[in-house]
Structure formats: structure tokens, C-alpha cells
Amino acid sequence: MIIELHPPRSAGRLELAATGDEIVATMRQFGEPEVLCRAAGDRAGWCVTHPSGLFLSAYFDADDRAEAIELGRPTDPGVAVTYGGLDIFQTPAADLVEALRRTTRVLEEENGHSYTAPDLLLALWRPTTPEDPDDAEGNYFESVLIAEPGYYDKAQPASTTAG
Template identity: 50%
Template sequence: MISIGCVRDQLEAVELGRPSGPSDVVFFRGIDVFGVRAREVVTRMSDLTAIVADDENPASFVAPDLLLSFWRPFDGDDQPDDEQGYYFNSVLLARPGYYDGPNEV
């Protein structure tokens, strides 16, 4: 799944959802963002840039300097039966200013 968000005829963000088949892979600088467990993605991303838990959803993370965010529905790291929470379900690439809030754009 690929979706785009526009405001006033300008691209705001592009979101990639978890691929449905094994032949589709999404990499960022050699990191398989959907095939590697979320905790490992965060660890490897932290070697490249600052990455922090999202204030509104601590199971998800934002790399503000890269304008990337990684989302999963819940933190399943300690719940082996909830595999969905182990991996990110979407990654969003945003325009500069996207994370600043509506009053600062």
C-alpha cells in the first residue's frame, strides 16, 4: 500500500504500508524496515540518526532529522503470541515542517 497526503495542492507525506508479499521489500540504508523486528530497526536507525518514541504512540518511532516515522499498532516485543506488534506496519516520509505542528508551518 502506498498513500500520499496533500494540503493546498502540495505533497505533505508519502506512506508505505507493509508489503503483502515476500517479493516486495522496503529498505532504508540497508535496513529492511518491514522484515526486521521493530526493536532492531530502531537500534540500527539509532546508529544513523536520532530516533525517538512517538509522544502519542510509544510503540512507534520518529526520526525527525530524516522526516521519517515508523508505526506499529502496539508494542509486542514482550508478547510472543502477538507477532503483529513485533514489526512496523507502515513508514511515513514527510516534508520539512510536517512534525512541527499546524501553527509552525
Template identity: 40%
Template sequence: MDFELEPPHGIGPLRLGTTVDEARCALGDLGEVTGSVQTGLWVRRPGGLAFSPGFGRGGRLNSIELYQQHDMLDVARYRDVDVFGMTALEVVERLRGHTRVVEAAEQEGCFVAPDLLLSLWRPGVDPDDEETHYFSAVLLARPGYYDTPAEAAARQAAGLPPGY
């Protein structure tokens, strides 16, 4: 199955900003839901993707993390970019055709598209380890997700909605 990353709205039936119950229902459309809000909800699809929603203040869905599993039949893409099916360097190059992409300061080889609130993670960079040539996880977040307290205050002063 193909899943389109739609920042800042969501992925597939999961919509950022929805309630816990709405998110749980949408997850159920993807497969068997395991876990709890306290321990973390999960859906592991037979097609190879795992979905993990994150909830913020007020119990609203504020992030969705996708994980790549073995034998991927599912495809996750942003526009024309297959984020798990292409090498990390190809993904970054193609994303840069659509938006700004920067390397994350905290981990080599991981990248953030800050204007999309999209981050891409891989387990390091090792030319001899093929697993590190591809992204293993992608996080899509709501506006305000990464705000520091000063940024949150500026968002509020500007009349923008708070992050979830």
C-alpha cells in the same frame, strides 16, 4: 519490488513536493489508483505494499505513507534497513546507526527519526502478539510537515522554504 525511502525526496516514483497530477501519475506507475484527493488516494500493490499520499497547502505532496500488507514480496528500506521485514527493535537499532531515532510520545512502540522526517508505527506492544513485533506503517514527510505555528514562523524568518 524494492522501494528505497529517500528522505526528504520521496519513495520510488513518488516525489515529495510534486503536484496532485504529478503524484497521481507516479502512483499509476505503482498500480491501480483508487480514491480521490478528498477521500485519500491509494495504491495497493500485489507485492504487499500500500501507498497513500498526503497533500498539503497548495496541493503539493507533503507526505507518503506506506502500509504493510500480508504476504509481502515488496521491500521498503532506508539504506540497509528493511523497515517491514525486520522486527521493530532491529529496525530502530539499525536506523540509529544512521540517524537519531526517538520513541514517539503519543504511542508506545512507535518511533520517529526527526532529522529524516520519518515515522514508524505499529499497533502497540504485546510480547504475545507477533503483529506488534513489526512496524505496520511508515510515513515520510517534507520539511515543515510537523511544524507548529511558531516553528513555521521561525522557518520563514530564517529564509527557509515553507512546509507543504
């Protein structure tokens, strides 16, 4: 299975701006959706874990329209999440960031744990960074998020590096 990211429109069959009911119906194709609570005061979202380990979640605006979709790393190597021909979870983080910088701005945040491509409305995250080039820990991203225009406008990036 391949899920192609098309920011800011869709992640595979999950469409940004879709209603909560539409998102839940699409998520049922991957497993049984569950309510996802992020933080106090935030609107609830929906999530599902596919048998491959792929985690899918959707976050909603005040009108119950999906404003962001996040995918977490699958454990099954037969499942890929791709953007522009690159496998988000199987391409080493440094290589993925370099490839993105060839075509768009990429902002490094959280000391290399997070990268945002604001013009694509795409964000990447990993829980740790490698201590040295031979360190396997942190060499790959654990999640990717796509969003609608305006979603990232609230945050100020820590540093800017254009490619």
C-alpha cells in the same frame, strides 16, 4: 520489487513536492488510485493498493504538492521497502529502531507504537507492541511515512532518545 526511501525526497518513484496529477500518474503504475480522506477539514489525498498488498498513500499541502508519503506493509515477501539497506517491514522493530539510533535521533511516541526520526523526516508505526520477547504480535512495523521539512514541527514528541 524494492522501493527505496530517500527522505525527504522520495519513496521509490513517488516524489515529495510532486503535484497531485504527478502522484496519481505514478500511482497508476501500482494500481488504480483512489481518493483518500483522512479527517474532517484535512485535504484529500490519494492512495493505491498494489497486488502485493503494499499500500501507498500521499498527502498534500494547500498548493496541491505532496507533503507526505506513507507506505503500508505488503503481504508479498517479494516486495520490500528499504531505507539505508534495512527492510522496513521485515526487520524486527527493536532492531530497526536500534539501527536508526546509530545514525540519527529517534523519538519514541505512543508507548512504543510510533517512532519518529525527525532529522530524517521519517516515522514508523505499529498497532501493538509485543507483550514479551517471544510474542510475534507487534514485532514489526506496519507503516512508514516520509515527509517534507516542517511536517512534524506541529507535534511535540513524548520522549527523546538519541543514539
